[in-house]
Amino acid sequence: MVLYQQVAEQLAEHIRTGVFAEGERIPSIRKLHQQWGVSQSTALAALSALEAQGLIEARPRSGFYVKALPERLQVEEHVPAPVAVSRHQLINHVLNQSRQPGLMHLGAAVPEAVFLPQEILRRISNRCLREQPGLITDYAFPPGNKVLRQQIAVRMQAAGCSVSASELLITQGCQEALSLCLRVLARPGDLIAIESPAYHGLLQALEALGLQALEIPCDPARGMDLEALAAAIQEWPVKACVVSANFSNPTGSLMPDEHKQRLVNMLSEAQIPLVEDDTYADLHYGRRQPLPLKAWDREGNVLYCSAFSKTIAPGFRVGWVAGGRYHQPLQQLLTVTTMASHALSQQVMAEYLHSGDYDRHLRKVRRQYRQQLHNLVDALHASGLPVAWSLPQGGFLLWLILPAEVDALAVYEQMLQKGISVMPGSLFSASERFRHCMRISIAVSQPDWSLLVAALRGSLTD
Ligand SMILES: Cc1ncc(COP(=O)(O)O)c(C=O)c1O
Incomplete structure (x- = not known):
């Protein structure tokens, strides 16, 4: 994030948390310059960004004031029925x-x-085909290519999760991972708490499986409203909760770490499995990759799903699930449904990750x-x-x-x-x-x- 955005985000945080209340004057360009140590042009860019987001308004010869949040940007407070x-x-x-x-x-x-590393994938694919012709004829049975699982485990460990290759299953993209989790966790008619708005592929999976959606309001910046979720799980027999804490689809919201921890603990105490969709996490603009919910999971209650579809190759259909205590039933279900997947794309993906190019590409x-x-x-x-x-x-x-x-x-x-x-x-x-x-x-x-x-x-x- 560039400096003006950081300043804007900090001010926005103060507005959201009520440090600056509705109607209150927020620090002027001069004050931001003096007290926050940023240049006047950075301060102006930050205030303009907040104005563009509808959070503040300029009043002639007076300064910037916190606006009443327009109705359309407010997080709904009530939880609708499933x-x-x-x-x-x-x-x-x-x-x-x-x-x-x-x-x-x-x-x-x-x-x-x-935006995809096409050239290097082509080179690796050609080499793999030359050296291992069996890759286009062989089945790749669950749990999937071992080197690929090792590479993924290393990346997940670096992102704060204690997961080993033996706890991972390779799936056909994240969609299959999500769908497997829902099928293991719920039966037709069951209630699943989801983000609102939610990724449309998740809604389609719920529909195909005859599951009901309990839409929990979400803030476009900070993600799921945990008070609303807490109320919902008191009121309804929720079977599982699906959350994309890092850059959700469609809003791109990023849940703060304290909320992530609270969410994981809340659902673990309520014994409600938490399905995490972390598809976009590798695409963070900030210096560090945000922690996944799985990083707080001590009891195997988080079923972590992701894929390389948004960063390397959607057509390769390589995703995975770290299913925690549901690993065995997930593997069984994967074996009787997909049975096996593409050996070639898994091998190419393994070699691509091993090449070290992925981080440069990201x-x-x-x-x-x-x-x-x-x-x-x-x-x-x-x-x-x-x-x-x-x-x-x-x-x-x-x-x-x-x-x-x-x-x-x-x-x-x-x-x-x-x-x-x-x-x-x-x-x-x-x-x-x-x-x-x-x-x-x-x-x-x-x-x-x-x-x-x-x-x-x-x-x-x-
Ligand atoms: C949030 C989210 N989850 C899952 C998927 C499905 O990804 P895949 O193509 O890996 O099945 C997508 C694709 O748009 C997505 O945006």
């Missing part, structure tokens, strides 16, 4: 439309090829995503459109909040006509929420954000 999920048709319709060639692809959360794409995000935020800011947005500290997704009366599904259709695909917000809820929101992927090469702004302006003023 609902059966039926989003499959809508989600498939949008996903199919958004894959059309020739569009500016801001919809699907799939990085364009320029440093590069993190820089690129951060820059693209800045450019988009600057364009939105300059546009003067009546929209608010999340300010993710990692990943490549931005959550855009339109005025409450706007139907983002209609905006989505209009934008598609103008050659731009985005993801309408209602795909991320089982209960018709977020109709006025949309998700934008910034993992596109050389995006012209003025086209997006013009299309948005057209749709919002139609």
Whole structure:
């Protein structure tokens, strides 16, 4: 994060936690310069960023004041009743439309090829095929390629988890890992607590398995509201909880460490298994990788799922699950469902990780995503459109909040006509929420954000 963002984030934190109350004046540019030791231009950039997020407002000749949080940015306080999920048709319709060639692809959360290490993967694949021809004919039975599991275990240990290769199962992407966990933990009709908004693939998995969603309100910056979760597990017989604490999809929220610890402890005490989806963690903009929930797991209650789909190769379908005390039933289920997966992609992934290129690649794409995000935020800011947005500290997704009366599904259709695909917000809820929101992927090469702004302006003023 660059300095002005750090200052903005600190001030935002003070606003969220009530250090600066609604209507209160916040430190002026001069005070920030004197007391926080930042230049006046950094202070101004930080205050402008907060103004763009709708957190503060400038009053002529007086300074900046904390705004009443607009209704559309507030975290809902009540927990809705559980609902059966039926989003499959809508989600498939949008996903199919958004894959059309020739569009500016801001919809699907799939990085364009320029953000993936294609060349080195091609070289390793060719070498593997030459040296180990069996890789295209052999089964790769669970638990999966041993060297790959060792490489993943080393990375997970570096991220604060005490996990060994023997506790990992290789899956076909994170989607299979999530789906296996849900099938091991719950039966049709059971309640699963999820983030609201939640990743649409999770909603589809719940629907396919006949599970009900209990949507727990989430803050676009800090993730799940733990008070709401605590109330929900008191009131409802929750079978499992699925959380993406590091750069959630769609908002990019990052849960603070104290909340992570509290969440893990709360669910462990309540004996509710916690499924962690850590797909985006490697894409942090800050210096250090944020800790996963699994780092606080002492009892094997966290089923950690992830994949290399967002960082190395979505098409390789290499993901994994560290299932804690559910490792055995997960392995059994994997054996009778998928039975085996691709030996070649697992071997190439193992060799790629072993090559040491991954961290260099990550440093590069993190820089690129951060820059693209800045450019988009600057364009939105300059546009003067009546929209608010999340300010993710990692990943490549931005959550855009339109005025409450706007139907983002209609905006989505209009934008598609103008050659731009985005993801309408209602795909991320089982209960018709977020109709006025949309998700934008910034993992596109050389995006012209003025086209997006013009299309948005057209749709919002139609
Ligand atoms: C949060 C999240 N979890 C899981 C997945 C599925 O990933 P995979 O392609 O590895 O199955 C995605 C893909 O968009 C995602 O965004």
